Amino acid sequence: MPEALSLTPRSGHLREAWLPPERCRGGKLWQDLIARHPYLAESPGLPQTWDAPVDHFDPNNTGTFKQRYFLDAQFFKAPENNGTGLVFFMIGGEGTLTGPPSGFVKELGKQYAALLVSLEHRFYGASLPNEDMSTSSYARLLTIDQALADLAAFSDFLQAEHFPETPLRFFTIGGSYPGALAAFYRIAYPGKTVGSLSSSGVVNAILNFPDFDRVVAQAIGGHCADRLRNVTRAFEDALLVPAAACAAKGLFGCDCEMWDADFFYMLADAAAMVDQYGRKAELCSFLLEGLGPAPTALEMLRGFADFTRSYYGPQFGSSCFYDSRCAADLKKATLNERSWRWQKCSELAYFQVAPTERDAEGGSVALRSGQVSLEYHIEQCQRIFGDSVGMPAVKSVNDRFGGAQPTATRVFYSDFSDDPWRAASVQSEEGGPEAEQPFELAVYDGAGHCSDLHEPTAGDHPNLVKLRGRFEAYMTQWLIEETEEVI
Numbered sequence: 001m002p003e004a005l006s007l008t009p010r011s012g013h014l015r016e017a018w019l020p021p022e023r024c025r026g027g028k029l030w031q032d033l034i035a036r037h038p039y040l041a042e043s044p045g046l047p048q049t050w051d052a053p054v055d056h057f058d059p060n061n062t063g064t065f066k067q068r069y070f071l072d073a074q075f076f077k078a079p080e081n082n083g084t085g086l087v088f089f090m091i092g093g094e095g096t097l098t099g100p101p102s103g104f105v106k107e108l109g110k111q112y113a114a115l116l117v118s119l120e121h122r123f124y125g126a127s128l129p130n131e132d133m134s135t136s137s138y139a140r141l142l143t144i145d146q147a148l149a150d151l152a153a154f155s156d157f158l159q160a161e162h163f164p165e166t167p168l169r170f171f172t173i174g175g176s177y178p179g180a181l182a183a184f185y186r187i188a189y190p191g192k193t194v195g196s197l198s199s200s201g202v203v204n205a206i207l208n209f210p211d212f213d214r215v216v217a218q219a220i221g222g223h224c225a226d227r228l229r230n231v232t233r234a235f236e237d238a239l240l241v242p243a244a245a246c247a248a249k250g251l252f253g254c255d256c257e258m259w260d261a262d263f264f265y266m267l268a269d270a271a272a273m274v275d276q277y278g279r280k281a282e283l284c285s286f287l288l289e290g291l292g293p294a295p296t297a298l299e300m301l302r303g304f305a306d307f308t309r310s311y312y313g314p315q316f317g318s319s320c321f322y323d324s325r326c327a328a329d330l331k332k333a334t335l336n337e338r339s340w341r342w343q344k345c346s347e348l349a350y351f352q353v354a355p356t357e358r359d360a361e362g363g364s365v366a367l368r369s370g371q372v373s374l375e376y377h378i379e380q381c382q383r384i385f386g387d388s389v390g391m392p393a394v395k396s397v398n399d400r401f402g403g404a405q406p407t408a409t410r411v412f413y414s415d416f417s418d419d420p421w422r423a424a425s426v427q428s429e430e431g432g433p434e435a436e437q438p439f440e441l442a443v444y445d446g447a448g449h450c451s452d453l454h455e456p457t458a459g460d461h462p463n464l465v466k467l468r469g470r471f472e473a474y475m476t477q478w479l480i481e482e483t484e485e486v487i
Contacts, residue, residue, distance in 0.1 A: 018103070018175060018199075018450040020277060021095055022336065023321055026313015029277070037455050039102060045070075047097065050157050052122070054129045055141060056149035065122075065129040067150065071162075072100035072116035075109045084167045086479070087158070089193070090118040091151065091174035091181050094340040096125035103455040104468065105173055115168070119154050121147060121178075123339040133335055135385045138342045144397065145188075147181060152189045169482065171475065175199035175450035176421065177348070184401050186408040195410035195478040197471060199450045202424040203413075204404040205348045205394035208374050210355040211423035213367050216272050219418040224284035227291070228271055228367050231304050234297040235267060236369055251305035252317030259324055259383075261369075261376040266322035268352070268368035270308040276420055278448025282311075324383045338384070345381035349392040350424055353377070409436040410478045412471045416447035438474050442467045 019040075020029055034041045052067035079085050088109055090101040097120035101109065109116045120127045123142045130137060151172070159168050170193045174182035179201025186196050217225040238248040239260050246256035249263055274283040291303050308316060320326040321337040344350055353374050354366035364370065381389050401407065404427040415422040426439050442451065444461040452468055 018277070018448070018453045020273065020312075021321075023316055023319040024273065024312040026315050027309065027311050029274075029279070029311050030313070036457075037103075039455070045099070047120075047126075050154060050161075052127075052129075052150055053153060056146060056153065063130070065127065067122060067127040067154070068097055068120040068125060069154065070097065070100040070118045072106070072109065075113055076115040077113040078166055084169045084483075085163065086112055086114040087155075087168050087170045088112075088114045088116050089151070089155065089170045089172045090116070091172060091178035091185075092119050092121040092124065093174065093176060093178035093181075094121065094124060094343070095336055096120070097127075098125075101173070104453050107456055108472075114171075117158065119151065122150055123342075124336050128335060133330060133333070133338055135342075135388065138339070138346070138385070139388075142339060142342055142346075144181070144184065144347055148185055148188045151181070151185055152192050155192055169194050169479075171479070172196045173199070173453075174201065175453050177202055177343075179203075179425075179450070183406050183408050183411045183413070186411050187401055187406070190409065194482045195412070195475060196408070197412050197414070197475070198426075199414045199453050200416065200419055200421055200425060201413060202348075202350065202421055203401065203406050203426060204424045205350070205392070205397040206424050207349045207351060207392060207394050209350055209352050209424065210366075212272070212350075212352040212420040213268070213355055215418075215420040215423055216275050217365070217367055219275050219420070220280045220284055224280075224287055225367060227287040228283075229364070231271075231287070231300045232264075232267065232367065232369055234300040235264070235304075236371075237297065238301060239263070248301055251301060252308060253314055254317050254323070257325075258322075261371045261373075262322050262324055262380070264369035264371045265352075265376070266317050267304075268372055269322070270304075270312070270316065271367065272352075272420060274311070275418055276449045278416075278418060278446040278451060280418060280446065324380050328384045341381075341384060345385060345389050345392060347393050347397055349377075349394050351377035351392075406437060411437050412474050413437065413439040414450075414452050414467055414471065415439070415441045416449065416451050417441060417443040418445070418447045419449045419451075421449055438470070440467045440470055 019033070024030065047068040047070050049066040049068050051064035054063040054065055055061040076085065088101060088105055090105055097118055100118050101116045106116060108114065122129060123133065129141050155170055172182045172185055172193045173196065179198040180203045182196035183198045183201055183203050185193060235248055239245040249256060249258055252266070254263060271283060274280060286307050291300060295303065319337065320333050326332045327338050327341055351374055354368045354370045354372050357365050359365050406426065413426040415425050442463045444463050451464055
């Protein structure tokens with residue numbers, strides 16, 4: 001085994017899709033996750049880097065950049081009799097990579113004696129081509145095609161540099177946006193991987209996405225949804241009065257000049273992400289019990305702000321992610337927040353907007369403010385990146401990869417009933433879009449985003465256990481089929 005693989009990193013964690021983004025890791029949510037999964041607090045060891053091509057599609061550009069990756073070889077067994085070694089290849093996404101695959105994927109590595117590998121996505125963490133996060137750099141180099149080409153080129157590097165005598169076969173795994181990449185990779189580079197797990201994979205690029213709001217409302221239920229609507233209206237009323245608007249924004253650490261629509265986007269995210277990560281009971285307990293039976297507008301303002309700051313940390317509302325002015329300023333913007341905004345503005349969209357329908361009494365059914373509209377998202381992109389950004393190329397993405405009915409083979413799609421992102425995932429009846437693309441929707445209270453990727457526990461819901469078992473059955477079948485094809 002190469003010297004670089006002789007050290008076994010501790011569990012660590014990458015920016016896995018079942019974990020909240022960095023801006024949400026300063027409060028109760030993160031503390032609770034560490035208590036349930038202590039390995040999240042461990043140091044994962046040092047990353048390695050490889051010289052990734054800056055531009056895979058320009059033959060005149062021979063530049064490279066240092067792209068980070070992690071390897072965990074503690075379970076890997078070199079095959080005998082000219083066999084092949086199995087690699088579980090975890091795709092990094094819209095955040096900093098901080099360790100090799102953990103949770104469910106680590107358990108798979110142990111069970112199948114596999115090498116565990118994770119690759120940081122370009123323009124996230126410390127993997128920045130040309131040290132340039134300008135709009136012109138993004139336009140050329142931060143695309144789905146460049147990211148997929150990174151995966152293919154890196155697998156060749158790993159084979160040649162670390163295992164020149166041992167043929168490797170890769171099984172790719174990703175959640176959320178990396179879940180979409182896991183499916184897209186099977187379409188763009190089918191010969192590079194045996195199969196993929198697309199956990200909560202947002203394969204359908206959607207420009208106008210009111211279903212996100214609708215799924216949250218359905219998941220949390222009528223009374224809880226009504227109270228959340230009342231909270232939103234209380235903030236809408238407050239922002240109509242300049243002095244009150246400044247005070248209301250200040251409750252979240254936001255300054256008075258923050259664009260009102262940005263503020264309402266942050267407010268919507270603060271509630272939606274509690275449900276997204278499988279914790280709707282905590283949100284509804286606060287809204288229905290914590291606020292009391294008949295809260296005043298002021299009590300709702302202060303109460304929801306206190307809940308948000310306590311739950312995510314005081315930095316949540318004032319982070320650059322929600323402030324268009326900050327995201328546009330290269331001296332203030334963080335790489336991760338600006339890069340993900342670019343990917344949404346240029347290709348993927350997923351613009352979460354307020355539904356426009358009304359109830360029987362003429363009131364809005366939306367949980368979020370009507371200011372969070374398609375027009376808002378488009379203007380936000382222009383404020384951050386300039387008029388040259390154009391409209392997101394959602395049609396091009398969906399035409400190529402299939403949208404809600406992907407055109408891949410040997411991909412298992414897992415989705416979860418309470419996750420609002422499932423509306424951008426595979427839309428299928430029983431059996432998946434076709435036999436080569438099985439699909440499973442796990443239905444239970446608290447079935448949140450990428451729930452199958454977290455560390456398996458004795459308390460996991462039976463439907464989650466069933467989903468994992470079904471995935472493993474397909475994965476084993478595909479590994480056998482691939483071996484037979486080689487023979």
